[in-house]
Amino acid sequence: MSDRKHLHLRLAVDLAILTVREELLQVLVIERAHDPYQGKLALPGGFLRDGENLSEAATRELREETDLDGNSLHLEQLKTYGDPGRDPRGRVVSVAYLALAPDLPIPRAGSDARSAHWAPVTSVAGTLAFDHDTILKDAVERARGRLEYTTLAAAFCQKRFTIGELRRVYEVVWGIPLDARNFNRKVLHTEGFIESTKEKRSQDTGRPAELYRRGTAQWLRPPMMRPPTADEKR
Amino acid sequence: MSDRKHLHLRLAVDLAILTVREELLQVLVIERAHDPYQGKLALPGGFLRDGENLSEAATRELREETDLDGNSLHLEQLKTYGDPGRDPRGRVVSVAYLALAPDLPIPRAGSDARSAHWAPVTSVAGTLAFDHDTILKDAVERARGRLEYTTLAAAFCQKRFTIGELRRVYEVVWGIPLDARNFNRKVLHTEGFIESTKEKRSQDTGRPAELYRRGTAQWLRPPMMRPPTADEKR
DNA sequence: ACAAAAGTGTTCCTTCTACACCCATGA
């Protein structure tokens, strides 16, 4: 029944897994064990299997590359990349997914023995295999936008987190400092963004901070304002 | 070189072409000439061809179904749909594109003799072939969001348009009335949204309105505020 | 003259911005 006159191809699912780690926006990369691009860094991914839908494939790849189940992080479809020639092995179209993860215990190497590790986005940008530089650029852009309009910044945090940690997420992802007082007010006055637990957490130094958990709100209305990117008037 | 152990499939590109027409949000649908779903309405689309990238395929389909070149409207990738079983002919993954078009001269029938026509979104929702109801729902949601944060409302208008026409785009896509005075102020004070031509346009009745063209700005900052969708507090 | 759509101003309120000090803890 399959119509032979149309192009047949393979479908890959690639993951841009972002986290905030050591005050930097980092991405999970693997070192490619085989050609093409042997030894180069790339985003984790793999081919779609029979009977699997796209988000199942993304979740499976995620599990294979990290110790995480898809429940403990945010996973959304990013964009699909299908230029002919993007994969030297033949016609491969890739559906990219964006994951926002808390600062994980170091991911184990993937089951296929490729070594997976975190790398700062700025240090791998421009060096990835295939068209993964483009995917990563789009992923970072999407993540930046998500912080403006949604409550997804909390997806970068552990189950319990302080407002300072949440603010650091914004500062690291946007690459700009924010006013702590204004940020606190905004976050606390946005119904459903974060919920107070009664706990506090002490650190090496400084006053212990109150711990919060994610609220139920999905959207930030009005959005979290991001200062103009230096191409703004007035 | 093609690795046979991985799933091979066909890739479709489907188009959700939206316009504002007769005070309604309408979508271009075709009546399917062949099985599966013969006689049912569906979004226009087709299979990816050899050597073609995704946006080329989308532009080609657009040209085949309407008289438009891709230049005179906005075309963006929407989302990719790949559930197994979404197409009874076999494994087909579809990359959906969203187009925002001005009120076009009635589109010609597609070259493959399927009749293409505009239909109000509300009247076809829930009746389309394949998973096109889902695609259309996502397309409308994306379009609604685009109006909030970008200047793309003008993509629904002709080259020259009045502020009233632009406001009607918002009202029709969002399904709510807007205050004309506040809308005028917002639009005129947002640098680069619209540019004044010195022309005016008379209609059957009423005072002639000044004509504008699209400006160069891509983003609306701050965004155009959309009243809460009735699941808001306070 | 009248019907129809365009255009215009002000007040109030909310939210953003900028800014400086005290608090609670560990070393």
Added chain:
DNA sequence: TCATGGGTGTAGAAGGAACACTTTTGT
């Protein structure tokens, strides 16, 4: 006691929401 990060209030500015009347044309 000091170093460190947490937490708080206020005044000014900008933008959003609500609201009614005058202007310009065709008939």
